[in-house]
Amino acid sequence: MSKRDGVTRRSVLLSAGAAAGVLGIGGSNVLQSLSDDSEINDVERFLQENTVVHGYCSPNCRGHCPLDIHVRDGQIRKVEPAIPDREEFRRACTLGQTHLHRTYNPNRLKYPMKRSDWSPENPNPQGRGPDAEFERIEWSEALDYVAGEMDRIREEYSPESVYFELGSGGSGINGTVYSRLANLFGGTMMSWSIDINVGLGFRRITGAGYFNTPTNMRTDIKNADTILIWGGNVFRSRLNPDARFLLDAIEGGTKIVGIDPVYNQTTAKSDLWLPVKPGKDIHLVMGMIHTVLEEDLEDTEFLRERTLAPALVRTDTGALLKTGDVFPDGDDETPVAYDADAGQAVALEPETYGEYALRGTFEFGGHEVRTALTELEETASDYAPEDIEETIGVDADNVRQAVRWLATRGPGGVMTGLGVDRYVYGHVFGQAYAILLALTGDYGRSGCVTGGRFAGSGYRSDYGAVEGSPGTRRMQQKGILSALQGDADPPLKMMYTQSSNFVANQLPDRQQWIDSLSNLDLVAVADIHHTPTVQHADIVLPASHWTEREDITGAGEHPHAMYREPVHDPLWESKSDHWMIAELADRLGYGEHFERDRTTLLRKILEGEDRFTFEEIREKGTIHLETDEIIFTDEFNTPSGRLEIYDEDAPSEKGVSLELPVPLEDRTADDHELADEYPLLFMQGHSKWRIHSQWAENPMMREINPEPRIDINPQDAKERGIEDGEYVRVYNDRGEMIVKAKYNDAYRPGHVNTDQGWWGEHYIAGHHNNLTHTDVSETIENFAFYDTRVEIEPAPEDLDTSKYDDPTETDWIDQLQHGGDTA
């Protein structure tokens, strides 16, 4: 008899909801939790509905994949990647194809709830957290509480004391409607402190970039001859849903150089892997810049026509020489070059070729000047690949090989992930690689790859803030933390959160955020699932799932506008965020500005769109919108209209002025003060099992990826007496987490990883964000999650790990695949 005899399927399924059970949210068996309330919300009432409806997936991977939702007897049976208007953009990753399991998930919020020991008179903030208990209330009661507190706090403090936190957990019109209310009310909203580092550094040179860096449309990848994939396992993240675009390029002969401290499914498909040490990316770019210039591989025509390479820099001030310095009728803006043919100084206009000297020292108007390229060459001269080999951990010949491919094989470039973004000085990397691509002339042509955010489009709309709204106070997330801690005028006194699992899970130094909530009288959270942030709420507002909302969105990274049709009414008592906002608006006296009927609202939002009608998109599901496939074809959006390889308005960091890139490091520095005590660098990669913290509750994913682990090189593990699969304690000066060790030779000794997005209750103890910090650079307030040091030791003996290793609870996990479990 099999050892499985006696294990009933019921206990196996219960265990699939074990994590939910631990949270104390109940409903670990979905079948039961659905049928409990059959009188109103069982999907039985949709029986006989057999159809395929238009859907799309919309978490913050920015994928926006069009989906076909197959419905039988009123219930979702299957989700498939749909074929959009422009067929080649058919796409969806593993996650998007499991919305059935997100829709009918036991972890769904079912009713409005109130924390049992919260009341407006006595908010009891200390009652929030893992032990908080909730009671079911009516929608009207829940909304009265939220609106009532908004009103009171506006009177007692200021409208700005109400924090409207809009997360990235669901694209569609909800954010638009939400911001409309926040603007009318005059509350506080946040600006991002995440993933803007490299983009803003790149922007200083190119005039473009914010969240990551822009590049040509995906369809153009195949025309690249060499791609340096830098700091991103793109086959696990941004090119997971449509990997074929890059695979087709590889199949057609594109050379791929994987630049990553980690060996992964992307570096595995690369022609060359540069295993750069964590945090040494800027050094490596400088080595590449040096190589281009030393080996005369630069594209001189491009440099003369489209960059500031020939611009003359005053050696006395470091400022660019301006026409006003040289010509009587000049100005103090236009830079100057030396025209070697004419033998004289000339104004350097955008998009203009001339026989400008690219190198050299000259004298004009009594000033000694040198070309920007000469300045760059000198700065880069300290970084010959051979001289930095030790520092960056990459073989010098391989660096030169990568540069030669990039510079000589034809168009190509750098495809960025979001890894380098997550180091304190990641913005200098954006600056540096933008310059590298200027030298190789990789802008504005087919086959150029300038970043990681692929060209796409959205719909046009005039619908937004109501005219005459007071508008919101904006603060970057770092500032929000201070304001939550009471360090702002006016301070924050309540928050109303939509589509966000930030405060209790996704932000660095998580304990600080959780503690800061004690200053708030009300935390109201609207979400689909019972997230850790919901567990810290006073009022819980159950939102409908994406499959239950009529909606529209722009695609962002592919050229479509998309429409989604509800499969059935929202389950249980959940409601669309739009409905909640309109109800709140009524109570606050803004009701006239909010359309109640969803379809009417969608029509209104699309009134400004002249390329298609609402009827068309409703019928087709997706509408292809003509979009430029190639970007950077025109004058750059910079003061000079050229690529500013010398940035005269540069910021400073640590007293270093950054006209030209200079490698800077925080905790990754070998001699950092924490290096001895916490010798391991800790990253938290984006996994293929979640988008941020979404899907963490999805049983389909949890079967394959049941619990958090820490990837560790066996050498590091053995030195610490740690066996593969054993629980370990990961800790530093801020906090700890207990996770299973996973021997993984893909990681360099000294470098460890736990994929981000796991929820607090998924850990035996602690959390990955108990280890991260909120230190940011002087220039850009961007959280540096990976710039973190830890130490690891075997976990304490007396640990309660029954959550995962009770045999009846994890039997189903054993049945599934394990790496190396070959036939």
Place this chain on the structure above:
Amino acid sequence: MTNYGMVIDQERCIGCHSCAVACKDENNVSMGQAWNRILTTGGENIDTPAGEYPVDGGDGTLSMQYQPTACQHCENAPCVKVCPVNATYTREDGIVEIDYDKCMGCRYCMAACPYNARVFNYDKPETTAPKGTGNVEQRERGVVEKCTFCSHRLDEGLDPACTIACPSSARIFGDLDDPDSAVSRYVKQYETTQLLEDLETDPNTYYIRGEMSPGRNHLGNEMESELDEPPKRRNAEPGVPATDGGEEQ
């Protein structure tokens, strides 16, 4: 005659598990069971490589690939031979299928299958969705089940669910008896292997390792044989080597 087979291009596969997940939903497979598993060829753990990290700064020798593994639809299938009640049989189109009415749950086939492709319903299957998932009836407890090449989809002229789900176009399905089909051409043209060849089970599933193929035409759900104009690939002629591509593909 038709003889269905599949080519899985491991050079294209990115190990995403979309095919595995789509298989489960399409076929109403119970939680805790899997017909299609994505194995890592590399280290001991999922998503880990074999070899040691190149601390000398070189490109190193680490290696990792993914091996999606489901029923191989063996032409000489050991599972068929051992079934005492002929519940497991080979259809005329090459698909190895199970007649659930006949299956008595002895599990000889599970012992016989060298690919670990079969699962047994020890208890009543359960799914996240209350009425089950996908397009196939749920099997009762007490029977063995496995990949069917989505024969119910083939009846409709559609490719198997895994093949549609793959974002890498790594799965190519079709008729091995038709020399012009993509599967036939790929088997001929690329370096393909069958799993555990020396056992002489002669699987109808082939794996490409070495040179990457152009993959499946992903613009529709139809089987290639159902298309009015079968996709023209750069290697439209059997035996003609792949060129460096270009617009015309």
